[in-house]
Amino acid sequence: MTDALTADTPHASLGPLRPPTELPSHRAIWHWSTQAAIGWMFVIAWPIAASYILDHPPAWLYTIMTAEAIAAVLHVSVMPWWRYRVHRWEVSDEAAYTRVGWISYHYHIVPASRIQTVDIHRHALQRMFGLATVSVSTAHGGLMIDGLRLTDADQVADTLKSIIQATPGDAT
């Protein structure tokens, strides 16, 4: 039988989370900026194409182009370094723990006993930088450890696999 705590019972104060201990690879910075640059190229292509196609391109087209270019330069140069200061990960016997984001922080904790699968995946851009992502999935959630060197990713995945083999149950 569940009996309610009264509304004014304080939670045992545990204080805030600390960031996870491990850093991603330094190469991740270049990967993130390349990825952002490619994304911005698609955005800026439209006003540039329009300015060539139209006979009399309106003045605000150039305003948009300039604004986008400034935003792109700022994003591509600042975001990756900032992100590198935020992204952290940690794998212990009991859990996998990550912090990702740059302006916003996302913390994610997956207990070892809830892990269902561990995968490594690399898309084309990651391969260029020799990077890989380890993705840890639970029944409906899960987390990703991004920006690891391939050899490190293999090591992380192997460790996680051996941990989950030693821990029963997945809460489904």
Add this chain to the structure above:
Amino acid sequence: MNSPDDTTDVSEPRWSRLALRMLFVQPLADLRGMAVVAFSLLFVHSDIFEWIALAAGAFTVAISITRVLTTRYRVTADCLEYRTGLIGRHNRSLPRDRIRVFDQTAVLRYRLSGLTEVRIGAGNHSSDGIHLGGITRREAARLRKLLLTDTAAAATPASHIPLVTASRRWMWYAPFTLSGVTIALTLLYSANHLAYSFGVDASAWSMAESLLRWSTHTNLALVLAAATPVVVLAISALSILGYLVAYWGFTVSRISDGSLRIQRGLLTTRSTTVQEQRIRGVTRNVQLPLRIVRAARAHLIVGGARAHSPLLLPSAPRDRVHDTITAVLGTDPTAVPLRAHPRAALPRRIVRAVVPTLLVSVVLFWLARNGILPSWTWQTALCCLPLAIALGWHRYRTLGHQVTDDYLVSSGGSLLQETAAVLRRGVTDVALHQTLFQRRAGLANLKTYVAAGHGSYAVRDMAHSDATAIIDQVLPAGVLAPFLANSAAQSTPPLHLVHP
């Protein structure tokens, strides 16, 4: 012919077929889709088209008959197996221990022919249930008993204990929900679609345009005063009608084999059976108008089927919702007093309500200045600002959370207030999200992932330290401690990558 042979030994199962009646029901249903084409062909006096229509009809009938004849299924010791198709064959098997939900519906054509259709859901992410369209009700009952109980328990007949039966009077709550508006919009859309196919330009844009043009030289106040009662009455009538059609004979009953059955429907009857051990919690939602008449709705959070939150109770008085949840779960976690969230959450709620209103006002003002819209539009939008502030304030007031022995309870929302109680041991993992402003205010959004219902449930704008306290209570013991800033417990990472 289907063979509901109760003496069939489970270890030596035979393949069963759909009911023979389906040979008539299915082709008729499939031909109905062609009725529009056939109807339009009546106006084309051409032999070729008639022959094409006839051939297409014959083809459709042939396809439906083959589909009915080739569909077979059987229940083996550990699987439900299903195959269909003559040329493109589909075989599918569903492990019996994965079966979580047994959903039985009967649309009108099935009811008239004494048949029913059954969807059997499993625990995978994709929509991978097996659908048996057109078996007899007796066969459906046999399958349900066979699939949802242990083979040993199936020998004894299961008894039903009715828990809740909806009162006829609850239909008067229907006008206080959005259902009437939804039905009206659907009807309007269908009418619009029909008008369009007859060549009348009735697109939303042209309607709005003519309405706007018309409104500029009419006494708008008078028209509104006359039209409002009519519209309100019509929508209320529609919502009551919709309620009766959807929830006629709503009952929740407990079956002695440990499952719960929810039955409802006037024309299309629906019966959902869930295993009680798969229930991961309950949500209670209150649309703002329902709040005024002290009513609420409740949904179950059921594990296995993705996005499966079967309705536990349609709009009903609050205390009946309380009784129902208590009858199903043994306790009503949504009724516990909740802890309010820090004052710092209030400005965030208000900003989020006010900023969109301001943006809309600015856009409308710009449109009015360029003569596209009359200026009363932006003035009205600006007058909504106090409403937006009130909305933000109310959204803050409804924020709350609590942890009970078994459940994590959280609440939020204003126009649609939802209180979700999630079984603590059903939580698989947790995420904590902090925007820049939340970090400054010491707030965080907590998201708990469950392999049931919506998949995740959020607690918004709670104190960061309260969030860690909750994480500690929902995750297995000892998982969180090493990750706390001021904790003595040190995690010993088995993995520490060192790069020389």
